[in-house]
Amino acid sequence: MTPAEATALLEAQGVRKSYGDRVVLQDVDLTVQTGDVVCLIGSSGSGKSTLLRCLNLLEDIDDGVIRFEGREISDPRVDKRDVRRRIGIVFQAYNLFPHLSVLDNITLAPRKVHGLGRTEAETRARELLDRFGLGEHAKSHPDRLSGGQQQRVALVRALATRPSLLLLDEITAALDPELTAGVLDAVRTLAAEGTTMVLATHEMAFARDVATTVCFLERGVILEQGPPEQIFTDPREQRTREFLRRVLPA
C-alpha cells in the first residue's frame, strides 16, 4: 500500500453493482483524500447516483471493496449506521421531512443520533442557517420555502452532524438557474473551507471551478478521471470529448 492510499479518506476498488442482469457499475476505482472535491459527470443513467448510494451503503455492492477512514465498510458485518453517522448525503429531491420545521429537520439527527442536547443542537443549527442565509426560516415548515431554500436547508441538515465526507447527488437538478446559483454558492463556500465532497453534477462550469478531481462516467464505468483542467480542456477519451461537446456551450 502506498502512503497516499493509506491516508485516503475514502477508497473504492473494483466496485460492481447490478440490478438483476443490468450492470449499473463495474470496476469502479475511486480515491478521495481529505479536502478533495470529486465531481462525477456523465449522462443520466451513467451510474453517478448509484455510485453515491453505494458509498453511503444505501445499496449493497456486488463486488469490490469500499474503505472509509481506514476501515472496510463494504463488509456485511459493519454497522451501516456507524458509517452513515460520518457521511452526509443530500438528494436531488431535498427529501426534507414535511411534518417538521426547518430547525427540527436539522436538529433531528444531532439530537437523536449524536446525542446532542436541544440547546446545543439548535445553536449549531442556527449558526449554519445564518451562514447560508436561512436564519429567518428556522421556524417555517419546508413546504413554505422555495426549492433553492429547501435544498440549502437539506445541505445544512447534512452538515449539522459534522460529517467527514459529504455526498451530493445532483442537488441542483430540480432547480431553475437562479436558484441553482444560490445552492452552488453554498457548495463553493464549503469547498473553499476544505469540506471533503463527492458530488454528481450536470453543472460543468461549476465542476471546473470547485473540483480537485473530475470523473467521467459512462455506462457504469469511470472512463477517465483527472484534474478539471485536463478533463475539460484535453480529455483523453473520445467519448469524454463527445460528451463535453454536447454539454458545454460552444
Next chain:
Amino acid sequence: MSWEPSARELERRSVRQSLRTRSMLVTTTALVVFFGLLVLGVASSPGWPTIHETFFNGEDAKASFPAILEGFWLNVKMFLIAEPLILVLALVVALARQARASWLVPVRVVAVLYTDVFRGIPTILLVVLFAFGMPVLGLQGIPQSPFFWATVALVLSYGAYVAEVFRAGIESIHPSQVASAEALGLGRGQTMRHVVVPQAVRRVVPPLLNDFVSLQKDTALVSSVAVFDAMFAARDYAAYNFNYTSLVVVAGFFVVMTVPLARLTDWLSRRYSDRERAGQVR
C-alpha cells in the same frame, strides 16, 4: 462481458449467509421460548382444568360443530352480499361529498347527514331497529325477513364508515394530480374516475380491509334479532349443555375466515407498490 465474483466478494457472500443463518436461529429460538413460556404459564395456572373442561372440551366442540357450521353459512352469505353493496354505497357517498357543482349541493348535504347519523348509531341498535321496525312498515314488494333488514342495517352502518375511508383516500391524492388531469382537458368527473379514485382506492386498501374484517365479525350481531347464525347456534348449544366450548368454536370460525383476507390484502398492496416503484428508491 463475463464476470466472476472476486475472492473478497465470495467471502462476503458467505459472511452474509452466516449472518442470515444466525438471525434465523435467533428468530426460531425467540419464537419457541416465547410461546413455550406462554403455554406453560397458562396450563400451570390453578383454574386451568376447569377452563379446559368448560371452554376447550373436545366432545362439546365436536357436538356443536355441525349446527355452528350451518349457522356460519348465513354469516358468510350476509357479508358476501353486504361487502360489494358497501363498497358501491361508500364510493357514491364519498364522491357525493367531493361534488363541487352548485346544483349538487343537496346531494352533498345528504351525504354528510348520512355519514354523521349512521356512524353515530351503534351498529347493534341499527340492526335491532331495522329488523324489528322495518317489517312493520309493510312495504310492498320488499322482503320482510329479519335477515334482509339486518343486512340492510349492516350495509348502511358500514357504508358510512367506508365512505369516510374513501374520502380520506381521495383527499390524500396530491392536488398536482388533479391539476395535471384538468390541464389535459379532463372534466371533474373524468378526473375523479380516471386519475384520483384509482390512486385513492389503492392507498386505502389496508384500512378498507380493516373495516371488512370488522364487518365479518359484526355479522354475529344478527343473532340478537333471532336470525339463526353461527353465534345463535353456539349460544343455543351453550345454554342447553352448560358448556361454553361452542363459543370458542365460533371464535375459531371467525378467525379462520378473516386471516386469509388479511394476507390477501397484504399481498395485493405489496404488488401495487412494487409495480409503481419498480426500479426506484424503496
